[in-house]
Amino acid sequence: MASLPDFKVSLKELIAAPSISSTQSSWDQGNKAIIDLLAGWFSSLDFEVFIHQVPNTRNKFNMLAKLGHGEGGLLLAGHSDTVPFDENRWCSDPLKLTESSDRFFGLGTCDMKGFFAFILQLAKQLNAKHMKKPLYVLATADEETTMAGARFFAEQQLIKPDVAVIGEPTNLVPVVMHKGHMSHRISVKGQSGHSSQPHKGVNAIEIMVQVINQLQSLKTTLTQNYHNPAFDVPEPTLNFGAIKGGDNANRICGHCDLDIDMRSLPGIKDEELIQWLADALAPLAQQYPDRISFEELHPSSPSFKQEPQSALVEFAQHASGHTCCAVNYATEAPYIQQLGCETIVMGPGSIDQAHQPNEFLSFSQVSATHTLLLELVNRFCMTLK
Template sequence: MPLPSIKDQFAALIATPSVSCTQPHWDQSNRAVIELLAAWLGDLGFTCEIQEVSPGKANLLATYGSGPGGLVLAGHSDTVPFDAALWQSDPLRLSEQDDRWVGLGVCDMKGFFPLVIEAVRGLIDQPFKQPLLILATCDEESSMAGARALADAGRPIGRAAVIGEPTGLKPVRLHKGVMMDRIDILGQSGHSSDPTLGRSALEAMHDAMGVLRSLRGQWQAEYNNPQFSVPQPTLNLGCIHGGDNPNRICGQCSLEFDLRPLPGMDPEVLRAAIRSKLQPLAEQHRVQIDYAPLFAEVPPFEQGADSELVRLAEKLTGHVAQSVAFGTEAPYFQRLGCETIVLGPGDIDCAHQPGEFLELARIEPMLGILRQLIQHYCLKSQGA
């Protein structure tokens, strides 16, 4: 069967749901996406290995050529949840609007894989002196479980790694860390006509959110790094769940939030500060407060400005490598010995939004960059 066109690959991937989410009712398997990619890359001659991470969740390691060194082109196969009612088109159907392809994952970041396949298919008949590894991970949008599994396995994967997250065709060598934490408050339900019959978890959570907002202001006054477009640490109150009826005192409430520390901010010190503020609230409201990470934190990332990969990416793109406020899987690839950058064609401003898009004008420039990266790391002798 002939390999589908680049547009048909985009369409097939967008039409294959693979949401990862901290909320179980949203969370989905990514196996169908992994199997699509494995079929296409297998037809091109890649050796495909599917790494089971957890039930329904898997990574794909597709290798062309052999030996040490080489290039890793990496991305995640999952997407965030979506609000279908807020989209002007079907989020799971690729559409073209105003010289853009629109659909869930075109930018962040299923669309990177058809671009990689298109770039390599024109070079596949040349002798590869170093291997090319195309890597698709699971659960980047939630737990980073796929990248963690790779790092924990400890197997060297390449000399250089490029992660195709949306950076507007500009190389990124620096980003913040990511912490996702949860506060659970257990009070006592009761009839709303008499406040003494219960202990409101929702009112206690209101004060807990005030604590988090106060700490956010304190940290933003204390920490600043001008290398970032958002130079302060951020704290986002992401989702809250509690109670069941207006005429019942709320007996249970949960909050999940996201904290993005700058390099130099210790996650455990930040968590200790939060705990110290929550304990008095528990006593004041006579409730139980449990606070813990949802997942292990993602470390901050920095690749040296003078590294071979950064210098090459700056030459190919015409842009000095920069920093971003969002987190990626880059620190895990560094743990495996790869020089690592983040470089992709999309715009982060439209990621996680209704109407997510990829500018068609970005496709050819990205293909050119990918082909030159493959030529440098795979078709030339190592060190050339």
């Protein structure tokens, strides 16, 4: 094992392999370099390694590694991509691992390349001959944008683990619920003209004002009718994220777009949200025929819920010393759950550092994470239950 890097060096090499995922083609990068890096490490530890290109992506790949034989077992999963960065807001090079104030700094240290560095150190301690059930390691593509890698992996149904842990940064608190996410663009088509003759045009902004009023009513209805106290924002949310329209003060606005996102509670289906949105706009669509439309901006991510009365949740709470919780952001958990396994989100680092300049992983998380991962493997791969 001497040829394999230690934790610090492996984290350094992962950070140095850029794998930005973005809807803007100027930022978007392939992830083959980091997938090949991981594949090489796990292959040298006698894992069976499988690499699959993700359809309809810009040169993106998933990696699945397997150690041991038999059915069930444990899946440790994470995404290989990061968000874009503004180098001017960083105090160090985002693609170079830096140590300061008892912290590792670098893009992906907690979200979430660091998780793979932990898994590598864990894997060095394992012997397949002593394993009763397999350990799987999954590295996905494009979690930060479309979640295409996790969607594709769920479609493939290559494995059927008993349990899965997704190592997003939760400060090692087991997460058993999160909201879903979808984003749409509502467009209003008006008729441009000179502002001195408003009766000869149709002002798209004026119609959009009415659209916003309808959506405000929908927001109120969601708040009044749906509530889950497990979340610190207990109701579904509808956010007005961006609006643009018109081109000059003395022209009637001929077109206006409003971008919104909606975050659903577990138990609310995407189809229901879409129907509520359509119902809210229906009166205006009748009043202004063929002028109002909406379209999905990005593929939606469903909400997630793992029943707390499960072997995985009970063990994770005991081993981590933390009570399970719910979070407002979305993860790959609902797709991994489609494999038929008990699923939680639990990993080192804080979500407060994710997507931020000077992202870091505290030294204090290192020993606790190593211990927790080893206990998970001992429980779900080394013994028969």
